Amino acid sequence: MEMLTNAAGREVPAEINGKAAVPFQGVGKHRPAGNKYASPIPTCIDYPEDNNKVVGSLREALEKCGLKDGMTISTHHHMRDGDLVNNQVFEIAQQMGVKDLVWLPSASFPCNDPLIAMIEDGTINHIEGSMNGPLGRYVSNGGMKGMAVLRSHGGRVQAIQDGEVKIDIAVLSAPSADAFGNAKGTGGPSACGVLGYAKADYMYADRVIVVTDNLVNLPCFPMEIEGNYVDFVVVVDKIGIPEKIVSGTTQITKSPDRLLIAELTASFLEKSGLLHDGATMQAGAGGTSLAIAVYAHEILKKKGWKFSFGFGGSTKYMVQMLEEGQMGYILDAQAFDLDSVNSIEKNLNHIPYPVYNAYNYHSKGNLTTMMDIMILGATEIDVNYNGNVVTHSDGLLLHGIGGWQNCLHARNVIIPLPLFRDRIPVIVDRVTTLCGPGELIDVIVTERGIAINPRRQDLIDSVKGKGLPLITIEELKEIAESICGKPEKALFDDRVVAAIKWVDGTVIDAVRQVKK
Amino acid sequence: MAQGVAVIGNSGPKVRSDIEVNLEITRSGGIVINLKSKVKSMYGHAIEKQCLDILSFYGIKNAILNIDDSGALPFVISARMEAAIRAITGDKKELLPMMLPENMYVSEAHRFRFSRLYLPGNNPGMFINAGLHNPDGVILDLEDSVAPPKKDEARILVRNALRAVDFYGAERMVRINQGERGFDDLDCVIPQNVHLILVPKCETAKSLKAVDDHIEKLRVKHQIKSPVFLMPIIESTLGVENAFEIAKASPNVVALAIGLEDYTADLGVPRTREGNESVYARNRLVVAAKAAGIQPIDSVFSDVGDMEGLLNNVTSSKAMGFEGMGCIHPRQVPVIKQGFAPSPDEIEKAKKIVLAFRKATEEGLGVVSLGTKMIDPPVVARADKTILLAVKLGLIPEDWSEEKITE
Numbered sequence: 001m002e003m004l005t006n007a008a009g010r011e012v013p014a015e016i017n018g019k020a021a022v023p024f025q026g027v028g029k030h031r032p033a034g035n036k037y038a039s040p041i042p043t044c045i046d047y048p049e050d051n052n053k054v055v056g057s058l059r060e061a062l063e064k065c066g067l068k069d070g071m072t073i074s075t076h077h078h079m080r081d082g083d084l085v086n087n088q089v090f091e092i093a094q095q096m097g098v099k100d101l102v103w104l105p106s107a108s109f110p111c112n113d114p115l116i117a118m119i120e121d122g123t124i125n126h127i128e129g130s131m132n133g134p135l136g137r138y139v140s141n142g143g144m145k146g147m148a149v150l151r152s153h154g155g156r157v158q159a160i161q162d163g164e165v166k167i168d169i170a171v172l173s174a175p176s177a178d179a180f181g182n183a184k185g186t187g188g189p190s191a192c193g194v195l196g197y198a199k200a201d202y203m204y205a206d207r208v209i210v211v212t213d214n215l216v217n218l219p220c221f222p223m224e225i226e227g228n229y230v231d232f233v234v235v236v237d238k239i240g241i242p243e244k245i246v247s248g249t250t251q252i253t254k255s256p257d258r259l260l261i262a263e264l265t266a267s268f269l270e271k272s273g274l275l276h277d278g279a280t281m282q283a284g285a286g287g288t289s290l291a292i293a294v295y296a297h298e299i300l301k302k303k304g305w306k307f308s309f310g311f312g313g314s315t316k317y318m319v320q321m322l323e324e325g326q327m328g329y330i331l332d333a334q335a336f337d338l339d340s341v342n343s344i345e346k347n348l349n350h351i352p353y354p355v356y357n358a359y360n361y362h363s364k365g366n367l368t369t370m371m372d373i374m375i376l377g378a379t380e381i382d383v384n385y386n387g388n389v390v391t392h393s394d395g396l397l398l399h400g401i402g403g404w405q406n407c408l409h410a411r412n413v414i415i416p417l418p419l420f421r422d423r424i425p426v427i428v429d430r431v432t433t434l435c436g437p438g439e440l441i442d443v444i445v446t447e448r449g450i451a452i453n454p455r456r457q458d459l460i461d462s463v464k465g466k467g468l469p470l471i472t473i474e475e476l477k478e479i480a481e482s483i484c485g486k487p488e489k490a491l492f493d494d495r496v497v498a499a500i501k502w503v504d505g506t507v508i509d510a511v512r513q514v515k516k
Numbered sequence: 517m518a519q520g521v522a523v524i525g526n527s528g529p530k531v532r533s534d535i536e537v538n539l540e541i542t543r544s545g546g547i548v549i550n551l552k553s554k555v556k557s558m559y560g561h562a563i564e565k566q567c568l569d570i571l572s573f574y575g576i577k578n579a580i581l582n583i584d585d586s587g588a589l590p591f592v593i594s595a596r597m598e599a600a601i602r603a604i605t606g607d608k609k610e611l612l613p614m615m616l617p618e619n620m621y622v623s624e625a626h627r628f629r630f631s632r633l634y635l636p637g638n639n640p641g642m643f644i645n646a647g648l649h650n651p652d653g654v655i656l657d658l659e660d661s662v663a664p665p666k667k668d669e670a671r672i673l674v675r676n677a678l679r680a681v682d683f684y685g686a687e688r689m690v691r692i693n694q695g696e697r698g699f700d701d702l703d704c705v706i707p708q709n710v711h712l713i714l715v716p717k718c719e720t721a722k723s724l725k726a727v728d729d730h731i732e733k734l735r736v737k738h739q740i741k742s743p744v745f746l747m748p749i750i751e752s753t754l755g756v757e758n759a760f761e762i763a764k765a766s767p768n769v770v771a772l773a774i775g776l777e778d779y780t781a782d783l784g785v786p787r788t789r790e791g792n793e794s795v796y797a798r799n800r801l802v803v804a805a806k807a808a809g810i811q812p813i814d815s816v817f818s819d820v821g822d823m824e825g826l827l828n829n830v831t832s833s834k835a836m837g838f839e840g841m842g843c844i845h846p847r848q849v850p851v852i853k854q855g856f857a858p859s860p861d862e863i864e865k866a867k868k869i870v871l872a873f874r875k876a877t878e879e880g881l882g883v884v885s886l887g888t889k890m891i892d893p894p895v896v897a898r899a900d901k902t903i904l905l906a907v908k909l910g911l912i913p914e915d916w917s918e919e920k921i922t923e
Contacts, residue, residue, distance in 0.1 A: 256846035257645045394557040422533050422587025423555045447648050483644065485590060487558035 001496060003510075008386075010434050012507040016499050017126065017146045024508040027437055032362050032504070037163030039206050051180040051218075053233045058085070058211060059092045061232040062169065065207040067093060070100045070125075071168035074160075074205060076197040077107035078173065078185060078334065082244025085173045085211050085236070087114055094123045102146070104165060105129040106156060106197040107400050111244070119144050128165060129156070130400020131390075131498070139497050140397045142513040148397075148498035150390055150511075153333075154359025154366075154406035155501050157200035162362055164505055170205035172198050172225060173239040177212035181230025182223035185335075185352070186345050188214025190240040193341035194312070195224040196333025199354040202229045213239045224352055250315045250337045252294055253287030257418060257447055262288050264469070265375070265416045265445045266295030272462040274373050274412050277305035282407060283375035285315050285336040288416050292375055293317045300326040311358065311371065314340035314350070322349060331367070333358065333403075359406040361503040366409060374410030378417060380431045383473050385438030385453050387415070388431035390500065393424055395432060395490030395514045397498060405503050408440040412459070416445040425480035425487060427473060432490060434509040435500060444473060451476055491515035517576065519543060522603040524669045525596040526638070527584040533641035535588035537567075539600040540580040547571060547578065553585035566590060570597040573611055591680035592640040592673065599669035615679045615708070622742045623687045623711035625770045628652050628908060629747075629811055629840040630856040631849045632689060636661035638670040643677045647684030649846035652853075655689040658701050659716050667697060671704050678708035687711045689747070692727075699730055706734040710744060712770070717778065718748035719755045721765035728766040745770040747813065751778035756797045763808035771811040773842070774801045777818075789825075802837040816842035823851050830855025857909050858902045866899035866906070871917060873899075 002014040006023035015021055022030065047053065055061050073093075075086045086105065093101055099122045103115070107130045116138050118124045126146025131139050139148050151159055159165045174183030175191045185195040190213055202208045202225050210225060211234045218227075253259060265288075269275040275296060283289040294317055300306065306325065310318050312332030316339035321327035323343075331353035335341045343350045358367035368374075379399065380388040389404050391397050407413070417426050427444070442459060444451045449471030452460045463470065492512035502508040519541050527536035549564050556563075567581060588596070591613045598611045632653035635642050638661075646654050656674040658667065678688060691714035692701040702713070715727050724746065731744050746769045748755075748762050755762070756779070763772050776794050780787040787793070798814070805812035814833040817826045830852050833841060841852050858866070868886055873896045876884040884891040906912045 256649060259847065260645075260648060394555075423559060423589060424587065447645060483589065485559060485562055487555075488561060490557055 006507065008434055008437060008508060010509045012510050013147070013496050013499060016149060016507070021499065022506045024502050024506040027439060030504045030506050032162060036161050037166065037204055039204055051227070053181055053230060054179050054215070054235060055232050058088060058171075058209070058234045058236070059096075061209045061234050062089065062092055063096075064232060065169045065209065067096065067098055067169065069098055070102075071098075072102040072104055072166060074104040074167045074170045074201045075106070076172060076195065076201065077105060077109065078192040078195055078197060079190065079240035079245050080192075081109040081111045082190075082241035083109065083111050083173070083239075084241065085171065085239050087112060089171050090115055090118045090123055094118060094121065099123060100125040103127045103129065104156075104167060106153065107402065108132055108135055110134070116143070130402070131397045132399060136397035136399070140391075140395065140511065140514050141516075142493070142495060142497055144497065147496060148511075149501060150401055150498055151501045152359070152401040152405035152503055153197065153355045153403045154361055154368075155401070155503050155505065157356045157360050158362045158503065159501070159505055160200040160204045161356075161360065162505060167201060167205035169207045169209065170201040171209045171211060172201060174210050174212045174225060175239070176214045176216050176220050177210050177225075177233055178216050178218040178220040178227065179233055180218055181208070181210050181225065181227035181233050182218065182220040183210050183212065183225040183227075183230075184220055184223055186341065187216065188212070190214070190238065190242060190245060191341050192240075192245050193314075193335025193344045194332050194352040196352060196354045198225050199356040202226070203356075207231045209234060211236060211239055213237060222352075224354070246335060246341055247337050249339070250285055250290060250317070251287065252291040252317070255287070258288045259291055261416045261418065261445055261447050262291035262295060264447070264450065265292045265414060266299065268414070268443065268445060268450055268463065268468060269296060269373060270299050271466040271468060272459060275299055275305075277303070278308045279372040280309055280311070280370055281307050281373040281375075282311040282371050282410070284377065285313050286377055289375050289377070290315060290317050292416065293321075297321050297326055311353070311367065312340070314343070316340065319343040319350070322347065331358070355403070359403060361406070362505075366406075368406050368409040369411070371407070371410035372412060374407050374413045376404055376407055376413060376415050378415050378426070380426055380428050381415060381417070381441065381444055381473075382428050382431045382438070383477055385441040385444070385473065386431045386434055387436040387438075387441055388433045389435045391433040391511060393428065393432055393487060393490065395492060395512075397511050401435060401500070405436055408436045409503075412443070413441050414443040414445060415441060419446040419448050419476060419480045420484050423484045425477070425484050427477045427480050429477070433500060433511055444476070446476060448479055449476060517541065518605045520604040522600040524600040524603065525588075527586060531586045531641075533587050533589065533592065533644070534639070535586065535593055535596050536584040537596045537600050538582040538584075539597075539604065541576055541601075541604050542578045542580060544578050545580075547576075547581065549581045549583065551583045551585070553583065553587075555585065555587050563593060566593055567597055570594065570601070570611060574601045574605065574607060574609065576601065588640065589644065589680075591676040595673040595676040596669065599672045602672075603668065610675075613676050613680045616682055618682055619679065619688075620709055621685065623745065625743070625745060627687065628905070629687070629771055629813060631841065631843050631852040632687070632813075633843045633846060633849060634661065634691075634816070637674045638662050638666045640673060640677070643681050646846070647682060647686050649849045650684070651686050651843060651846075651849045652840070653687035653689045653712065654683050655691050655714060655842075657691045659691045659693050667693065671701055675704050675708055678705060678710060689714055691716060698727065702727070702730055702734060706731055706744060707738045707740070709742075711742075712745040712747055714773070715746060715748045716775070717751045717755070718762055719752055720758055721761040724748050724762055724765040724769070728768055731768075743768055747771040747773055749773045749775045750797075750801055751775035752782045753779070756800055759801050759804035760807060763804050763810055769808070769810055771813050771840070772801055772805040772808075773813040774798060774815050776815040798836060798838075806837065811839040812837060813840040813842070814838040816844050817848065818844065820845040820848065823847070826851050827855055853909070857911060858906050862902055863906045863912060866902035867912075867916065869896060869899035870903055874917075
């Protein structure tokens with residue numbers, strides 16, 4: 001396979017699954033050309049006059065969409081680990097004897113592990129999407145026929161819009177839908193709150209199937225999937241297992257060490273002035289991020305300040321800020337817990353906001369660049385502040401990129417992490433897989449000190465002499481190695497099992513098969 | 517060479533940063549290592565080499581070693597291997613990891629002991645970050661938190677931790693076992709720059725003196741220059757009655773702690789949240805300690821989820837005269853420190869008194885007054901203490917007197 005060295009010095013494949021690929025050119029260097037992809041022009045003639053698009057079964061819908069070998073099937077992940085639809089699509093394909101499909105999920109979950117069998121028997125050729133847990137391990141060990149492609153949430157919608165990947169059939173679960181195909185994330189037994197990951201799929205797919213367990217009268221309002229893009233509606237007993245779709249309640253971490261990191265981060269936000277009246281903030285649903293949100297909330301209350309808006313995934317902690325007056329709006333692509341789902345239904349300032357509108361780099365503006373405070377995680381950070389989120393230091397592919405790369409474009413990117421996990425150092429010489437360039441990562445907060453990227457002299461100056469434990473990233477790496485010992489590097493074969501895309505569709509790194 | 521099998525350490529889905537070694541010393545067949553480790557690809561070779569070196573240190577040439585590692589740090593692996601080998605061979609030889617130079621700091625008799633964090637002696641995962649939570653002291657516990665069959669391996673693990681783990685300036689304390697086993701504990705830990713020994717279930721001055729004498733012998737033997745302080749824990753009715761004698765048993769006794777779980781059991785009543793059953797014991801202990809010129813330290817608050825309850829407990833404890841409290845969770849540390857710290861009002865008042873005293877001294881006046889009020893020497897002394905405390909806790913700067921005092 002021909003390999004090219006990209007602008008970050010990483011060896012990447014010149015082509016992916018037979019299609020030429022552009023190596024990473026540097027942040028903000030690649031210019032797209034041409035027009036967006038457009039699906040074939042449909043006509044009303046082909047759809048029932050009463051607009052009742054309900055068909056008898058998912059299999060019938062897939063057959064009517066012309067499911068055949070080599071097609072690309074997209075799904076979203078709003079049913080999370082409770083998803084009961086996505087695996088079914090491939091079980092039906094398997095029964096029909098269809099081969100070599102490409103699965104384009106917005107994320108995968110442990111409930112999707114049965115699909116490994118579909119990769120083995122050739123039903124699925126490869127996956128373009130996140131690879132978690134056993135699925136990632138399987139790919140890392142070279143089990144998949146085609147090359148996996150990992151994209152950020154924003155990169156996924158960019159690739160769909162730009163025609164880098166063409167969706168033949170989008171199968172979109174919807175907690176509520178009407179017979180015309182209008183659909184939304186609230187209502188019914190499988191409510192997930194928001195369908196923020198479905199927009200590019202229904203707009204650009206050749207064929208769109210909406211699957212629901214809650215058929216409502218037209219109009220299903222406010223619709224997040226618009227019926228005039230939809231081919232068929234399928235009604236099933238259950239699209240998901242409710243307790244696995246959203247957590248009953250998200251919890252801040254109980255680990256004293258993580259809480260210490262969260263306190264340090266909040267203290268950094270306060271002392272640096274990044275936290276101020278009218279600021280914008282985004283933090284994930286991980287236990288440490290939630291603790292930071294809670295501490296930030298306390299600071300806002302103390303000062304009488306307010307975030308102008310926060311970007312979801314939403315949690316009850318954001319909802320509390322919204323309801324108690326410390327957050328103006330929640331713009332939300334996904335709801336992580338029941339409190340958030342309920343909030344979307346009742347609070348007009350809690351607004352569904354698709355990733356297509358927020359994260360797409362090939363767009364006329366990008367919401368992430370408006371965020372003052374961005375709290376992210378990572379599996380590894382290196383001494384040049386480069387970040388890895390997809391592989392562990394043992395080389396195994398274990399996570400998706402999620403919105404991580406997109407969020408790096410925020411004004412201030414802060415990554416709170418433990419310096420080592422058990423014996424595994426998190427600050428390393430060189431990240432195993434490059435997912436985000438160091439020029440976009442500003443602050444690393446660990447339990448043993450805060451390292452600020454030297455490119456951000458302004459941030460260094462803002463906290464100088466304010467009692468924070470500042471340290472260089474090299475010192476952090478040395479402390480980690482003095483406690484844990486110097487780790488051996490993972491060993492790889494030559495074969496590339498996955499390509500890592502940057503937000504603009506270029507290839508930033510490749511993941512190789514791990515040596516047996 | 518003795519033969520036999522020993523299983524040392526911990527493994528299982530919830531275990532982190534520990535290792536279980538299953539060692540069988542055999543007659544022949546060389547050394548066979550089966551390594552299962554969650555960090556195998558990064559540290560597999562390092563772990564195997566470390567184990568081989570340790571076997572070689574003890575002259576073992578034939579063994580089957582099954583390892584189940586959950587990401588243990590090298591000092592833990594070393595302790596587990598040593599404990600396994602010594603359990604089989606009865607070898608007394610110690611394999612000491614390097615003493616970190618930063619662990620050689622000394623303590624003082626009168627340092628603050630608001631918060632002392634208990635670390636169960638056989639759970640290495642809790643050691644490495646303990647000092648980061650900034651407790652005044654860390655207690656590596658060999659007594660109640662270690663199950664009887666694990667006592668020997670915990671002692672070796674604690675010894676290694678005292679050498680290889682940086683506790684970031686916290687006073688280095690060990691709670692030893694009662695009786696003979698406690699003396700074995702002392703033999704092992706005293707040479708590791710231990711600052712303070714907690715003596716559990718202390719009932720008489722005589723028993724405490726025996727511990728003190730044993731430590732003295734070890735200090736001479738190992739040429740240890742710095743003192744080893746004692747904090748007896750009073751946990752019985754007899755102990756309460758003897759509190760003052762215990763406090764005066766040795767000049768090394770710097771604090772007297774009370775343990776209420778065992779005390780209430782001895783009293784034959786349940787321990788309640790209000791604590792009426794232990795008011796006398798606590799008062800008696802405070803008075804005994806203050807009379808002996810040492811610190812009275814309160815019992816732990818066992819509901820780690822109830823921070824409000826903890827703060828109330830600290831407030832009433834401080835009001836009774838206690839000067840510190842045990843912590844069983846790192847999150848209790850800041851609450852306890854805040855609780856024992858002087859309040860802003862107390863600090864402001866103390867500042868005024870100290871300044872008035874300085875002014876009076878400068879002017880050669882024999883009488884100190886603030887406004888129209890005369891101030892007695894003990895009040896000045898108390899204000900000095902409060903200021904010292906506030907500076908030490910970072911509540912006011914060291915050069916506070918150069919700031920303008922707000923009226």
